[in-house]
Amino acid sequence: MRITLLAGGVGGARFTRGLRDHLARHGTPDGTSAEITVVVNTGDDIWLHGLRVCPDLDTVMYTLGGGIHEGQGWGRPDESRRVTDELHAYGLGWDWFTLGDLDLGTHVARTAMLREGLPLSTVTERLAVRWQPGVHLLPMSDQPCETHVEVDDASSPSGTRLIHFEEWWVRHRAALPARRFVQVGLDDARPAPGVLDAITRADLVLLPPSNPVVSVGTILGVPGIREAMTRTSASVVGVSPILGGAPVRGMADACLTTIGVETSAEAVARHYGSRREPSPTRSETTGVLDGWLVDDADASAVERLEDIGITARALPLLMGDEPGADGRTATGRMVDAAFGVAAARQTT
């Protein structure tokens, strides 16, 4: 059974790990072995000190490979910052962005391979050999696309300026009002080898509770990917990253506000769009969702989403890795619910 996810960092990584472990324990609905592919956002990627840093790819790789700092959700445990301190001593770098030494090993290795001319997808495959994530890791694109944020700047003639997403996210904690997101390079990007196939030939496509704007939204913005999502024969089921009007983690609310979408499970589903409901402004369907899982706190949205052709289910959405009395983790129960939605779609 082929399952494909479009994922950002922490939320996508943890959901994918829960999925992988759940299927390893309880099997797939059709009893075949699970073949999981994760298409990872690379819009947060950044050059720092001449090194290529891919935050979401690393978070997914470390999380699935047992090398993640569980407490913070990103980076490696037992980190040190000897190299970064040296760089600062040379007057280089941002003092609000520290690369740990272990993490830096990954960036040096990646950059060395990129400089040799290997595409990011091949580099990702080689790095993953060490981590054995148990899934197929794919960057959304081999072309660099970097999300920038337009913020107010009274000193600029235009009154605004663009800063890299990481500066807005990490330095300003998304608190600086954002006028819009600009994905530099996205229009010219192509899906990485295997991405379109992973979507169109999947049995199930999942959107984990990743940021719908700057993670999943960026992936869907790579020319060809949204179209593959609309035409795949697989069911597409998403997990709401918004629970009771707030993101579980991260600052997705600031991103949603910037693009004019309310911070609610229902509004995010409507933003993704229904695969059955044609877009009001375009003749073809551009929605990507068949199903949508919301938290119990958002159960009131279920009926309204069903009205636009999105099969919705309400259940507890807080992820957890500890199995309950039924031997299933919270994430495992979400996975089961997604399978249930997909099965319900196929019988209608």
Added chain:
Amino acid sequence: MRITLLAGGVGGARFTRGLRDHLARHGTPDGTSAEITVVVNTGDDIWLHGLRVCPDLDTVMYTLGGGIHEGQGWGRPDESRRVTDELHAYGLGWDWFTLGDLDLGTHVARTAMLREGLPLSTVTERLAVRWQPGVHLLPMSDQPCETHVEVDDASSPSGTRLIHFEEWWVRHRAALPARRFVQVGLDDARPAPGVLDAITRADLVLLPPSNPVVSVGTILGVPGIREAMTRTSASVVGVSPILGGAPVRGMADACLTTIGVETSAEAVARHYGSRREPSPTRSETTGVLDGWLVDDADASAVERLEDIGITARALPLLMGDEPGADGRTATGRMVDAAFGVAAARQTT
């Protein structure tokens, strides 16, 4: 008083530090302030993991900046190897060549600036701001030149193969028979900005006890540098790296053997050549030495060198930083001897 040195790694670095400190304590012969320029060999430079490593520049910079591991003569004290261990975990790198984390900070900083398009000489100047070496540090060239070593290889159609100098030096400890040295890129290199001026406008040019083949020899091989050495009005005085038939440090004997020069203080001086004695094979003078300091053990060479126009002096050449009863260090006494040779030349 302008003093310029052509230097390799450990020997050149320690001699330059001794020179700088001696002049700070005892002043220059003419009472003016000392302006010291070190032209450093970059033939040992190497790309490792996509990072530009410049062993000799770093050794000189760390030594003069108080950041050297005194025991081993190169690298930083209190080192760790967390990043390199990560690189090895990814299956990258040579297991016989470890970059310490602190040292790696320098390589990352340098590479970032090189990738931005800055020439190595500018990068070196920027890195030196942190270390305040008290001298002007110049790479011999902004163009990459990497020394390779031709060694026997029965599996190759030619019976030989080229390996990077660092592989021969560090991995094989110079014990693999070397047929010849090949300086890749040297013929197309140009002296870095300031190098020719530093030689031709100097009051004194010193060759510290660096490797005469792969350090000073490589610098002299940059087109234009040897010619500047022959025409400078400054006296050129060298310090023998060979004491009593053996190198004080390093494996200069293996390098000398490869180019057919005997491992002796006298043979090295003859190899550099006298500025007063025309080359037997060329009409113009290609020798670079006016004076030569040998160890007391090699005092018998003094007269024979004088016969070919090289003013020689015998004195203890083992370097040391502890002042003796006269308040002068061993290195300081070598510097005084070099000044003495230069003065003797000017009165003849």
